[in-house]
Amino acid sequence: MRSVSIFGATGSVGESAYDLLIRSGGADRWRVVALSGGRNIARLAEMARTLRAEMAVTAHPELLGDLAEVLGGSDVQVSAGADAIVAAAGMEADWTLSAIVGAAGLPPGLRVLERGGTLALANKESLVAAGRLVMGTAARHGARILPVDSEHSAIFQALGSDDLENVENVTITASGGAFRDWPLDRLEHATVDEASTHPNWAMGQRITIDSASMFNKALEIIETHEFFGIEADRIRVLVHPESIVHAMVTHCDGGSIAHLGAPDMRHAIGYALNWPDRAALPVAKLDLAALGTLSFRAPDETRWPALRLAREVMAAGGAAGAALNGAKEQALDDFLAGRIRFTDMAHAVEAALDDLTGVAGFTTSPGDLATVLDWDQRARQSAAAWAARHGGR
Ligand code: NAD
Numbered sequence: 415m416r417s418v419s420i421f422g423a424t425g426s427v428g429e430s431a432y433d434l435l436i437r438s439g440g441a442d443r444w445r446v447v448a449l450s451g452g453r454n455i456a457r458l459a460e461m462a463r464t465l466r467a468e469m470a471v472t473a474h475p476e477l478l479g480d481l482a483e484v485l486g487g488s489d490v491q492v493s494a495g496a497d498a499i500v501a502a503a504g505m506e507a508d509w510t511l512s513a514i515v516g517a518a519g520l521p522p523g524l525r526v527l528e529r530g531g532t533l534a535l536a537n538k539e540s541l542v543a544a545g546r547l548v549m550g551t552a553a554r555h556g557a558r559i560l561p562v563d564s565e566h567s568a569i570f571q572a573l574g575s576d577d578l579e580n581v582e583n584v585t586i587t588a589s590g591g592a593f594r595d596w597p598l599d600r601l602e603h604a605t606v607d608e609a610s611t612h613p614n615w616a617m618g619q620r621i622t623i624d625s626a627s628m629f630n631k632a633l634e635i636i637e638t639h640e641f642f643g644i645e646a647d648r649i650r651v652l653v654h655p656e657s658i659v660h661a662m663v664t665h666c667d668g669g670s671i672a673h674l675g676a677p678d679m680r681h682a683i684g685y686a687l688n689w690p691d692r693a694a695l696p697v698a699k700l701d702l703a704a705l706g707t708l709s710f711r712a713p714d715e716t717r718w719p720a721l722r723l724a725r726e727v728m729a730a731g732g733a734a735g736a737a738l739n740g741a742k743e744q745a746l747d748d749f750l751a752g753r754i755r756f757t758d759m760a761h762a763v764e765a766a767l768d769d770l771t772g773v774a775g776f777t778t779s780p781g782d783l784a785t786v787l788d789w790d791q792r793a794r795q796s797a798a799a800w801a802a803r804h805g806g807r
């Protein structure tokens with residue numbers, strides 16, 4: 415029996431993974447080691463009971479009593495807090511999904527790699543904040559990372575066993591998010607509710623807003639660079655409103671191999687779960703005749719300054735990825751709390767990067783978790799300071 419763990423089980427990606435486990439035999443087919451969640455204790459407990467998990471962990475220590483109570487009478491052990499999540503990530507499992515949102519996903523992901531495990535990685539923030547550390551840890555311990563972000567799963571599948579040397583460039587697509595067609599002067603007045611709707615994908619609120627601002631694509635360009643080791647100038651972004659083509663690999667001989675599929679995360683998660691095999695998945699098959707037309711356009715960096723910031727971060731290297739991610743998370747918190755406007759998020763992130771550029775050590779890639787988290791914190795403080803100076807306008 416294959417053993418699996420899911421971190422961030424109660425989120426959007428986690429729910430999709432849970433759905434795949436249930437549909438493919440549930441507790442009779444999979445040995446579920448650990449599941450983690452946040453404040454939705456009822457859902458975490460329900461998942462843990464149904465899958466007969468060995469361990470259920472909530473990120474919130476004050477909710478441990480509640481979790482123990484709801485799981486009373488079952489065989490599921492319970493624990494709580496960030497350290498408990500890392501400890502659960504250290505429990506042997508054949509396949510572990512990292513579907514926590516934000517830099518909080520980095521410590522448990524690293525722990526999986528340190529035990530030489532297979533890490534299905536939805537948490538792109540890990541690679542943005544600590545690409546060198548994450549990839550180096552995997553290599554040192556013989557661990558494997560399988561990409562779960564849809565574009566990266568698409569590149570992985572399109573590349574197959576092809577040699578990167580023969581790849582001229584890689585293109586990832588972007589739907590353009592909620593404000594793709596808004597007049598530019600309306601963007602600064604965009605509300606949280608307006609930014610929280612996505613034309614094609616049903617996702618958690620944070621990544622949905624990141625899609626509207628294109629910070630999600632900015633993170634994904636860096637994720638492509640770090641995971642596949644492709645130079646920044648060979649990574650392209652194409653706006654593709656239908657979200658059917660997820661990525662395309664263009665070879666030196668002029669041939670391009672694209673990956674197409676319905677916008678449903680169960681494909682990328684299921685692909686990673688079954689890799690290197692393929693299995694039937696509950697994903698709608700494409701009917702291109704019914705779709706009729708697929709459209710593409712170049713991204714506009716005036717509308718989406720995040721894309722320019724991603725290029726600057728890749729050019730800077732060192733701790734710039736950790737700073738970008740930390741500042742972006744802080745700016746998103748400030749937008750969600752009504753402290754800054756939608757368009758201010760890019761300003762706050764750029765200000766944080768400017769503040770930290772030139773600080774001693776910034777040009778060195780962080781070699782350990784503590785250093786990553788230190789740059790993450792500094793960037794958050796810097797972005798928060800920008801919001802305090804410019805917010806409430
Ligand atoms: P979500 O907000 O729906 O779920 C996040 C999960 O992480 C929840 O289980 C939550 O309880 C947990 N969590 C949140 N903060 C935590 C913390 N500080 N410590 C521990 N656990 C915490 O998010 P999502 O949309 O499922 O995205 C998860 C990750 O997958 C993100 O990194 C996102 O960028 C990536 N991703 C998501 C999608 C998608 O379709 N939703 C697609 C590609 C990549």
Ligand code: MG
Pocket residue numbers: 563564565634
């Ligand atoms: Mg994606």
